[in-house]
Amino acid sequence: MRRMKVWASILLVTIAFLALLFASIPIASAGPFDVCEIVETGAIYSDLGSALAAVSDGQTIKLLVDIEYEDQIYIWGYGFTLELDGHFLNVYDDDCPLYVADGYLYLNDSAGGQLNVWATGEYGVAVEADYGSHAEVTHASGHTGASAYRGSTIEVMGNIEATRYGAYANALDAQIIVHGYVQVKSESSGNYYGVYAWEADVTVYGDVIVDVTATNSDTYINGVFAADNSATVYGSVTVIVVGDATDICGVSAVNAATIFIGGDVSVSGGADWFCGAYAGGSSQITIDGGLTVPAGAYFILFDTDESRGPDEFSTPSSKPGYFEYTDGTGNFVWIKEPSEPEPVEYEIIEGDGQYWIQGSADGMNITCNGEYFLFEYVLVDGKAVDSKQVTTSPGSTIAYLTPEFLNTLALGWHTIEFVYVDGSATGTFRIVAADPADPNKPLPPTGDATLVSSVILMGTSSLIMLGGAALVEKKREAPHK
Numbered sequence: 001m002r003r004m005k006v007w008a009s010i011l012l013v014t015i016a017f018l019a020l021l022f023a024s025i026p027i028a029s030a031g032p033f034d035v036c037e038i039v040e041t042g043a044i045y046s047d048l049g050s051a052l053a054a055v056s057d058g059q060t061i062k063l064l065v066d067i068e069y070e071d072q073i074y075i076w077g078y079g080f081t082l083e084l085d086g087h088f089l090n091v092y093d094d095d096c097p098l099y100v101a102d103g104y105l106y107l108n109d110s111a112g113g114q115l116n117v118w119a120t121g122e123y124g125v126a127v128e129a130d131y132g133s134h135a136e137v138t139h140a141s142g143h144t145g146a147s148a149y150r151g152s153t154i155e156v157m158g159n160i161e162a163t164r165y166g167a168y169a170n171a172l173d174a175q176i177i178v179h180g181y182v183q184v185k186s187e188s189s190g191n192y193y194g195v196y197a198w199e200a201d202v203t204v205y206g207d208v209i210v211d212v213t214a215t216n217s218d219t220y221i222n223g224v225f226a227a228d229n230s231a232t233v234y235g236s237v238t239v240i241v242v243g244d245a246t247d248i249c250g251v252s253a254v255n256a257a258t259i260f261i262g263g264d265v266s267v268s269g270g271a272d273w274f275c276g277a278y279a280g281g282s283s284q285i286t287i288d289g290g291l292t293v294p295a296g297a298y299f300i301l302f303d304t305d306e307s308r309g310p311d312e313f314s315t316p317s318s319k320p321g322y323f324e325y326t327d328g329t330g331n332f333v334w335i336k337e338p339s340e341p342e343p344v345e346y347e348i349i350e351g352d353g354q355y356w357i358q359g360s361a362d363g364m365n366i367t368c369n370g371e372y373f374l375f376e377y378v379l380v381d382g383k384a385v386d387s388k389q390v391t392t393s394p395g396s397t398i399a400y401l402t403p404e405f406l407n408t409l410a411l412g413w414h415t416i417e418f419v420y421v422d423g424s425a426t427g428t429f430r431i432v433a434a435d436p437a438d439p440n441k442p443l444p445p446t447g448d449a450t451l452v453s454s455v456i457l458m459g460t461s462s463l464i465m466l467g468g469a470a471l472v473e474k475k476r477e478a479p480h481k
Contacts, residue, residue: 084113344423
C-alpha cells in the first residue's frame, strides 16, 4: 500500500512537470528550419521560394532568420512588402537577382536588416524595374547596379557597386534614388557610366566614382551623363582612367538636360580626348565645388565645338557666387571654384641614389609611393623604358630594371622617373664598374668626387695611423736616461 502511494506521487509530479513544459511552448511558433512567414495568413515557410510563390498582392513576407537565396525574385503584376525584422536577405543570380514589372517591392525594417542583391553573371543587372514599378533594396552589385525603365522607380538605401553602369535610368520619367555612393570599377573594354539618365532622373546622395583600366581605345567613360531630364549628385564625382581610353568626361549634359553636383568634379588619366564638363542642346551644369582635369584636356566643351579654360568665364554671372561659362547658344556651366590641374608630387621611398655594378647578374629595384593603379610608365634619362626591360608591381609601385637594360647604360649617374596619371616622382641611380680584383665590389668611377674624397680620406687616415705607429715604435727603442 505504501509502495502504491509512492508511485502515485511520482506519477502526479511527472504529469505536473509535463503540463508546465508544454504550456511554456507556443503552439504557433516557428520550427528550427522555418525562415519566413506571410504575416496576413500566419503561414510559416521553411524556404523563401515557397513564400514567394504563395504571397498575394498587398501582403507582407516577414523574415525569421538571415537568408542566402540563390535564385531570382521575380515580381510581375502584383506587389508585396518585405519585413526584414533586423535580418539579412542576400539574393544571388547570374542574370538579375531582383526583377519587378508592373508591381512593387517595399522594404520595412527598423532594426538594421538588409536586402542585398548580387548579379554574379558577366552582364547581370542587380535590380531592374519596368512598366511603372517600384523596387527597394539596400545594396546592389553587378555588371549594372540598377536599371529603371518606363516610369519605374528604384530606391537603393545603401550603395551601388558595378562593373559597367552604376545607376542606369532610361525613358519615360524613370527614376533611381541612391542614398549612398555609386562606384564603377573595371579592367576591360567597353563603355562605363557612374550615372546614366536618358529622359529620366537620377539622384545620388553620396559620391560617384568611376575607376577604369581600359584595354580598348574605343571606349566611352562618363562620371555623370544626363539627356532630356536631370541628374543630381550631392557628393563629388571622380573619374580615374588608366590605359587607352580616348573619350572621357566628368559630367555630360545634352538635349536640354540639367546636372547638379554638390562637390568637386575630378578627371584624371586617359590617352587622348577628355574633358571636365560637356554641355549641348541648351543644357545646364552646376558644380558646387571645383573642376579639375589633366593638363592638355578640355576644361569645358560645348556641342558647338567651342571650349573654355578656367579663366575664360563670362561676367557678370547670371548665377551669383558662381563662375559662368557659356557658348552663347543656351549652354551654361556654373562652377563654384574653377581650378587648374595640380600634379601630385610622389616620392621614391626605396632605392634612390643606389649604385649598380656593371655586369651584375641581378637587376635593381626602386620603389615609389604612388598608387599602382594610377601608374603609367618609367622613364630613364627622359626616355620611356620598354616593358621587356622593366617589371612593375604593386607595393606601392616597384620597378625592377633588368640587368640586360642596365648594361646598356654608360657608367655614371642616371635619372629615373615614375609617371602616374596625376603626377610623377624622380630619383637617381649610378652605374659603376666592377673591381677587377673582385667583380662583386665597385671600382670608384673617375671623377666621382664622393668616392675620390673617401679614398683620399682613407689614405690620409692610414698615413696618420702609420706615422703614429712609427712614433710609438721609436719611443719604445729610445734608451732611458
